[in-house]
Amino acid sequence: MEHIVDDIWQESRKLKDRFFAENRGAIVAAADRLAECLVSGHKILLFGNGGSAADAQHLAAEFVNRFRIERPPLAAIALTTDTSILTCIGNDYDFEEIFVKQIQAIGKRDDIAMGISTSGNSKNVVKGIEAASAAGLMTMGLSGRGGKLAEIADTVFCVPSDVTARIQEVHITLGHMLCELVDRILFPEQFAG
Numbered sequence: 001m002e003h004i005v006d007d008i009w010q011e012s013r014k015l016k017d018r019f020f021a022e023n024r025g026a027i028v029a030a031a032d033r034l035a036e037c038l039v040s041g042h043k044i045l046l047f048g049n050g051g052s053a054a055d056a057q058h059l060a061a062e063f064v065n066r067f068r069i070e071r072p073p074l075a076a077i078a079l080t081t082d083t084s085i086l087t088c089i090g091n092d093y094d095f096e097e098i099f100v101k102q103i104q105a106i107g108k109r110d111d112i113a114m115g116i117s118t119s120g121n122s123k124n125v126v127k128g129i130e131a132a133s134a135a136g137l138m139t140m141g142l143s144g145r146g147g148k149l150a151e152i153a154d155t156v157f158c159v160p161s162d163v164t165a166r167i168q169e170v171h172i173t174l175g176h177m178l179c180e181l182v183d184r185i186l187f188p189e190q191f192a193g
Contacts, residue, residue, distance in 0.1 A: 012169050015161055019170050020177075023157060027174065030140060030155050031181030037112045037138065038063075039186060043075035045107055045137075047099045047128055048116030051168050052142075053080035055116055059175040067179040069190040074182070077106070079128070099128030109136035118167040120147020120158070129153055142171045 020027070034044060044063060046056035056078040063076035079102045080086070089098045103113060113132030115125040120143030129139045129152055141153030144167045150156045157174060159167045184191055 035185040042111045044112045046114045047079040052116035062179045096123045100131040103131045111137045113137045114140040116142045118144045120149040
């Protein structure tokens, strides 16, 4: 089993090395965009399914509470947490509409909608990004090799893998990186010295 541990670690490490080397500039640009959104009084709406829903909730919590420094809360909402809303929309309309209706209800022009889908083809995530674009929100997509999400999001991060676990590992590292970069942009004095 120890060689399997080594194999998994090497696969994960190599994928992260490749992804972050290829996306360094785009990550900084995305952090700038997120910081501009937040400093202008707007919010980040995050959403996905399964493990990606958990990532959306995790990152929203990092923005709202704190990441590595003490600082004011930053406006972020995971659209995956209200079971009454999710089941109501899923039951009365369709599961594909669960993010669309929430974006239409609370999304405002110049907010950022961040859709997370390891396949890039989750119908409710794709439809959520489409609704966000139609409402004038900036859109970000985190996906695997691409899919429909890569075709429609303003900013997209595609992880070149077909292994869901490895894609999710890159997504959460990317999310943590964006949180720290936003903190450094908005609160540089906290990092001095």
